[in-house]
Amino acid sequence: MWFRNIHFYRFEDPFDLTGQQLHEALAKHPARDCGQMELFSEGWARPLGRDGQMLVHETNGCLMFCLRREDKLLPASLVRERVDEQAFAIEQQQGRPVGRKERMEIKDRVLQELLPRALVRSSHTYAYIDAKGGWLIVNAASAKKSEELIALLRKTLGTLNVVLPQTDLSPEAA
Template sequence: MWFKNLKAYQLTQPLSLDDDDLSRMLMDNAFRPCGKQDTATMGFASPFAQAGKEGVMFHKVQERYWITLKKQEKILPSSVVNAELADKVAHIEAETGSPVGKKQQQDLKQEIIFQLLPQAFVRNTFTHGFISIPEKMVVIDASADGKAEAWLACVRKAIGSLPVVPLARHSLQSELTHWLTDGAPDGIELLEEAELKSTDDLESVIRCKNQPLDSEEITMHLDNGKLVQKVGFAWQEVLTATISEDGSFKRVKFTDRLKEETEDVPKDQVEARLDAEFALMSAELCQFLDFMRTTLKLNDD
């Protein structure tokens, strides 16, 4: 249980969760598989599903609530639908001697989808997130806004309220640019990866990898007015990641030194191992995000 991407939010009001009520509310919105004609379904699942433990709708460690959203989608490739449609259109035109109009083709396409949906393969995806009551934070393992917003919307619907705002409510271009021009904050080590963007109408973008960020080439781009959109960094000896100007973090990798702290839990004890990993990871992420909140002055927004 190690998050790979972070979408972080701040609670704007105190939140109190009762374990029994939360379990009941999540169960009322539990995942159900797709029916014959469903294209997708979404609902809450056990965070320990991979350990074979169903029915546990959340996991709590020191007032940090781990909640998992499961989505199931029918996989119906457009190439399959279009091939079936082409065959039907060709057959009708051969029988009638008249072309099939767009409206009729759309109706035929819907009929084909209706017929094929019960036979379609399904794909299951999971979105993990946790609510930290002490730190007044919500952290979601998602690289895209849509997945994070779906998690927030489903939790909000289930528990009635989840008053949050993004951790960063303004672009961090200026702050991240200062990391390159004036030096990174204490505790942050810049890695050799960044994305710079011009502020003119052309919006030209420079992406660099394995490139020292204090090189003349990068300095020239900064002197010409480009601002930092993304930059890779290491935080203390805990993790590496890239931070984007919208305050999201991607390609999060926790250090071996940190992961070794759970090595004493046998790998065959999956539930115990997940518990230990979540406890360690969530605590470190809360410290990291609080550091970022303070360093980037996000409390001032």
């Protein structure tokens, strides 16, 4: 597997967990399917897919792992349309305008109705730790995806002191 979109983070403190210790920590937050009423779920998956048995693949002193996230796909336009329909029906039946608070309650009911039937999109974000070099390398197309992985890793491990590397020159100037 090739990493195409790399985000580098430098460890401020030495990373001293072994592959087995990291596996045991990640096993506390395994990937699972999205529940009926959840907008998303996230957890750690096997980086080698069905071929792997561990949540960490260790090679050449590096530890590779994978975040799996499932998101329910509910187009905002569909939700808005259903809310507008129900608000219009109330206005017609009761002859009064629907207020903001009532509109939010309608939206909650619509979400409860649509969530169990929503399509689910699954995504994987891979990363590896080079403990000797002091790097966390995340393969993510956006900083947001990278931060999601770091946030869950921080929650899983209890602490994770990583920072973006500081350079004297910008990449464009080099």
